[in-house]
């Protein structure tokens with residue numbers, strides 16, 4: 001017993017020594033970030049220029065690659081994410097606007113991308129997030145773009161066409177839905193379930209099995225649903241885990257989504273795009289000159305240069321009937337020679353052409 005205690009004490013002493021060393025190293029790192037900030041200031045970077053998405057992506061990729069455990073890759077990445085977030089806040093405190101209210105999946109995407117050391121500004125709509133960043137009131141913004149939960153994809157794409165902002169990052173989040181209710185509530189007492197209609201749809205089978213009698217009520221967002229459930233006896237909400245903390249609710253049932261692989265993609269928008277990080281994506285919006293064979297003609301250079309097209313989305317142009325804008329995602333950075341060559345050819349073929357940004361691919 002004495003031996004065990006001795007071992008325990010000895011190990012705690014080693015942990016104390018390591019903590020002291022870690023702390024000194026963290027502050028040394030922060031000092032270096034401060035010096036980098038001085039260099040950036042001397043170079044005259046703008047308000048938002050202290051944040052370097054391509055450098056952060058490289059740092060986090062290196063963390064993941066060299067990790068040998070026992071801490072899981074995602075955990076060490078999360079820790080380093082927070083270290084960089086704190087260093088950046090020391091260089092220049094940033095404000096990031098997001099599609100609110102607090103506790104949405106978009107806020108979870110913001111956390112994942114920027115860490116805890118940024119000020120957050122919840123906005124009521126995607127348009128407001130754009131306006132806030134365009135006006136310079138917020139340095140960056142986070143909006144959902146693809147799939148599911150908050151319902152909005154096309155609005156984000158449409159808004160981009162008339163915005164000077166660039167995409168400077170993406171976040172891919174696996175969406176886990178939680179059934180939330182007031183602390184002490186039990187499943188048998190739930191008569192009504194609030195959520196965004198897409199979240200209700202994503203949990204339909206679970207609801208059919210576990211709450212077949214409960215009324216399902218569609219709300220503007222999952223966070224609104226959580227707020228409502230906090231106010232009402234016998235009510236529950238389907239929302240992100242973060243909403244439980246914000247609205248003082250308990251998780252009555254965890255991960256109730258029918259499809260376990262359900263993901264949503266978010267974009268980080270800002271005044272300028274990111275530099276090359278080594279694993280990037282370029283998003284552009286184009287329209288063709290000719291009606292017939294337009295898309296084939298536009299995409300031919302992408303294939304000819306051996307590039308990977310990861311997404312094509314078409315939207316009515318709103319300029320003329322039957323004219324379409326195509327949103328394209330291509331692997332690579334616009335400064336990569338093959339991408340640059342393909343884009344030049346594509347531009348020659350297009351009647352409308354705008355690069356929305358080159359940015360680091362999300363780590364999934």
Ligand SMILES: O=C(O)C(=O)C[C@]1(C(=O)O)C=C[C@@H](O)C=C1
Pocket residue numbers: 033036037050051052053055056059083084085087088091
């Ligand atoms: O390398 C830089 O440019 C830094 O400012 C340092 C640092 C970091 O903490 O590693 C901080 C903020 C930037 O977004 C990127 C990296």
